[in-house]
Amino acid sequence: MRRPAPDRGRTLLGPALQLIHTGQAPTRSALTGALDVTRATAGAVTGELEALGLITVDSRPAGGGRGRPSHRLALAEDGPVVIAAQIHADGVSVSLAALGGQLLEPLHLPLPAATDPVRLLRAVAEAGAGLARGSRRRCLGIGLALPNPVTEPDGTALAALHFGWPSGTPVADLFAEEIRKADLGPKARTAFPSAIANDANLAALAEHRHGAGRGSRHLLLVTSGHRGVGGALVIDGRLHTGSAGLALEVGHLTVDPQGRPCPCGNRGCLNSETDPDALFAAAALTPDPALPLFGQARELARATDPAARAAVDHVVDRLGLGLAGLANILNPDRIVLSGLHLDLLAAAPERLAAVVAERCLWGRSGRVPIVPAQVRHAGLVGAAELAWEPYLVDPQAVAEV
C-alpha cells in the first residue's frame, strides 16, 4: 500500500491498462495472471476501466482450450485520444493517437518559414489543435518529440542544431503556453497537459511497448539519423534519461583511434564513423548535394556492388565496436537499431553480431541480441506514449474535467 490516498484510486488500474495497451493482456484471465491478483480483483479493475470508457469487454467466446472461455479485452473504439507531434529536420509531423500504439492519421507538414522557438511551437500546437477539433473523440493531452537533448525536469532544449535555437530554450514552458492559447475545441480537457522529450528516447519507448523491444527489461536503442547518432535506454519499462535527461549521448564514443576527425576534437567518434557521411567516405563516393543525404545513405547501405559492400563492412565494424563498448557499460538484454544503423544491420547482420561478440567481455554471458526497429514513425508513437503516460499511471485521471 504505497500511499493509496483517497484521491489516487485503484493502484492496479494503471498497470492493468498498460498491459492491455501493450497487448500483453488480451483476455481477463491473462490480466489476472500478469498482475498476479485474484480473478475478483481483475474483474473489478476491468469493470472500472470499462466504466472510464477506455476498454470494452467482449463477452463472445475467445475459443481455444478447455473450460469457460475468457472475455476478450479490447481498447475502446471511441475512447479518448492524444495528440502526438514531432519536429524533425524536414518538417513537423502530427497525429491523433489512441491507446494501443496506433496513429490514427499521421500528417506531415513542411517546416514553417520562421523556425524560431515560439513560432515553430505555435505551428505544432495549432496543427495538433486542428486535429483535435476535427475529431469527435475526446482529446486528453499532447506529446512532442524534439530532435535535441531535453533537460529534466525543467524541459529546456540544448543545442538545436537545425534551427539555431539557443541552448537552454525553455521549450516545455513555451510549448505549454502555445497549447494554452490554441483552440482545442469543446472535446478537450480544460487543463490540457503537454509534454516534450527527445525523439531517440521516445523511439526507444515506442519500440519497447509496441515493437522490437517488447519483453525486454534492459533495452538499448541506437539510431543514426540527420542529427547524428543517438541512444536511449529503457530499464524495466521506464526510460532511463540520467540525472538531467542527458544520458545516452553515445555519439562521441571512440570507435577508431585512427578514424576521421570529429568536431568534438577527438578522432573516430561513433558519430563521425557511422553516420551517412562516414558511409559515403568509406565508399569513396560523394553524395548528390541536391538530394537528401540520409536517403542516399540508406540506398548505399542496401546496394549490392562490391564497393558498397566493402564500405558497409567498414562502417559495420565500427558500429560493432561502439555497440560492444555500450554493451560492456550498460549490459542490455537487447539492442534495437534504427535509422541508418538499421540498414547496416540488415546489410551485414552476421558481421555486426560477430564484431560485437568479439569485443564483449565475458563471452557468452555478455552476449546480446541485436535486432532491427519495427515501429513506423517511432518518434510520433513515442510522443503519443509520452502524452498517454499520466493516464497509464492513473487511468482515473481521464475522468477529471
Add this chain to the structure above:
Amino acid sequence: MRRPAPDRGRTLLGPALQLIHTGQAPTRSALTGALDVTRATAGAVTGELEALGLITVDSRPAGGGRGRPSHRLALAEDGPVVIAAQIHADGVSVSLAALGGQLLEPLHLPLPAATDPVRLLRAVAEAGAGLARGSRRRCLGIGLALPNPVTEPDGTALAALHFGWPSGTPVADLFAEEIRKADLGPKARTAFPSAIANDANLAALAEHRHGAGRGSRHLLLVTSGHRGVGGALVIDGRLHTGSAGLALEVGHLTVDPQGRPCPCGNRGCLNSETDPDALFAAAALTPDPALPLFGQARELARATDPAARAAVDHVVDRLGLGLAGLANILNPDRIVLSGLHLDLLAAAPERLAAVVAERCLWGRSGRVPIVPAQVRHAGLVGAAELAWEPYLVDPQAVAEV
C-alpha cells in the same frame, strides 16, 4: 496498494527502517516528513520497528526549536547483526555488522593455502560462523563481496583472475552450501540467508548509503585497484547491474588512441592507462617487485616531486577522458572515486574537473561533481548492506524463525 498481501506486513516498514539505517530520519517527525505520511502512521511504524527489536525510541528531549521536541530514533544497541565478508587479492576480511553501516570488529585473514572455490568459500563461511558464535546478538545473514563480476540472477563468478577459478563457477550456490554446513551457533536463523555480489558494486552501495554518495540519485563510482578499473552505478538507491549483472565494465573504454596496448586487443583502454602500472610507466619508474604494487602507486600519486606530478597529470588527463565518456553515457549527478583514482583526485582535483568538464557535452547542464570515497572498508560495508537487504525491504522478516 501494491500487493500488500497479508503475509507482507506494513509497506512503509522497509522504507522507514532504511531512512533510520542511513541516518536520514533521526527523529520521529523527520520520519513523518521523509515518508510523507501522517504522524499517526509514523508512530505505528516506529512502534512496530521497536517491537521487532531493531530500533529504540528515546523519549528524552531532542532540544532545538519550538514546540514539543520529537523523540530520537536510534538503532537498537542489542539488535540483530549480519556477517559481512570480502575476498580480495591479499586475503579475506570478515566482520559482524549492525544496522547503520558500522562494522563491529573487522578481521583480516590471510588467504588459505588452497584457493579453489569450495575451500576458499569454506574458509569464509567458517570465519563468519566463528564471529556469529562469539556474539550474543542474533545473526540474520551473510553477505560476501567478490573481486570478480557476478552474474545475476544465478550468482556465478566470471574470470576470477587471482585464484584461477573457472568462469561460470556457481559461487552463490557453493557459498550457500558451505554456510549451511557451518556451525552458526544457537543465535542464528535456521534458514540462514547468504548472498554474493561484486565488490565494486557493493562499495558503490556503501558510499551511497553511508558515504560520499548520500543524497545522490544517479551515483557513479569508479575505482582502480588490484583487479583493474571497476565501475558501479546506483540509481534511486538501487544498484544498476544491467540485465545479467555485468554492467559498468568500464575498464576498456578507449581514453588514448595512441596509448599503451591492452590485453583486450585495443590500445589506450581506461584500464591500461589509469592503473598502478600506468602511473609508474608515466613516471618512467619501475616499482619494487618485492613490495605490493598498489601501495607503491598510491605513494607515487601523493609524491610532490616534479616527475611524479607530471606522471599524475598524465594519468589524470586520461582518467578525465574516461569519466567524461561515462558521464556522457550515464549522466550521473555525482561521481565517487575510490582506490588509486581517489589519490589521483586528491593530487590534482582542479585538473581532473577541468578535463571532465571540457569533454562533457552540453556544458553546464552536463557538469558533474567528482568527489572522493569516504567509507572505510567499503567492500565489507557493502557486503553488510547486501546481507541486510531483505530486512530493509521487509523488516518483519527478522521475526520469522
Add this chain to the structure above:
DNA sequence: CTGACTTTGTGCCGCTACTGAACAAAACAC
C-alpha cells in the same frame, strides 16, 4: 511564574483496495 503558542505523539474511526471462499456460468470430453 503564568499562560499563550507551537509542535509532536496517540487513540479512534473510516475508507479503500485488495484477498479468499463459495457459487454460478460457459465451454469441452465422454
Add this chain to the structure above:
DNA sequence: GTGTTTTGTTCAGTAGCGGCACAAAGTCAG
C-alpha cells in the same frame, strides 16, 4: 445427458493508511 475444467461474480473480511480530536511537552512573551 453427466463430469471436468476454467472463468466471472458476489460477499464478507482485512490490512494499512488518512483524518480528526485531544493530550503532551516544550518555547516564548509578559
